[in-house]
Amino acid sequence: MRTFLSALLIGSSLFATQTLAHDYTVGDLHIGHPWSRALPPVAPTGAAYLTIENRGQQSDSLIAASTPIAGYTELHEHVHEDGLMKMQKIDRVEIAPGESVEFSPGGHHVMLFDLKEPLSDGHRYPLTLTFEQAGEVEVEVYVSKDTEADDQSQAHDHAGHDHGHHHHH
Ligand SMILES: [Cu+2]
Incomplete structure (x- = not known):
């Protein structure tokens, strides 16, 4: 699968390169490739994925995110709960020194509720991440219908998730 994807990426030239690689640095944190999966216009919720690498000596945590x-x-x-994969809200995502946390379909993600515009393929939007130590950083999220994350296609598709039973505080 990796080989196939690599060939695909090379074959699709500059556009793919720009689409698939972008990253940010705030303090000792390195943030790689924020992206969302494209969804039908009617989808009320979506999710953002990215990687956060801590190149510093002390632990830091992602504690909030916001987007217009x-x-x-x-x-x-x-x-995993009763044999099912369920999503649940967490207060923070800690990134230990020297470690990297990947937000991906089927794993951690930034959940977007009450979408004001559709997550359409090729769209980009700003996302502000707040870290306990490093502070705030605004990243640009790329919306794509097919990304390298499709490599993890065993992971279930977030788009089909029902958030109706979530309790919000
Ligand atoms: Cu979620």
Whole structure:
């Protein structure tokens, strides 16, 4: 699969390069490739994925995220419960020194509620991440219908998730 994807990326030239690689630095944190999966226009919720690498000596935590395209956001993780994968809200995502945390479909993600504009393929939107130590950084999220994350296609597709039973505080 990796080989196939690599060939695909090379074959699709400059556009793919620009689409698939972008990163940010805030303090000792390195943030790689924020992206969202494209969804049908009617989707009320979406999710943002990225990687956060801590190149410093002390632990830091992602504690909040916000974007003008969503009414509000939550940090989510997936847990196995009664044989099912469920999402649940978490207060923080800690990134230990020297470690890297990947937000991906089926794992951690920034959940976007009350979408004000559709997550359409090729769209980009700003997302402000707040870290306990490093502070705030605004990143640009790329919306794509097919990304390298499709490599993890065993991970379930977030688009089909029902958030109706979530409790919000
Ligand atoms: Cu979620």
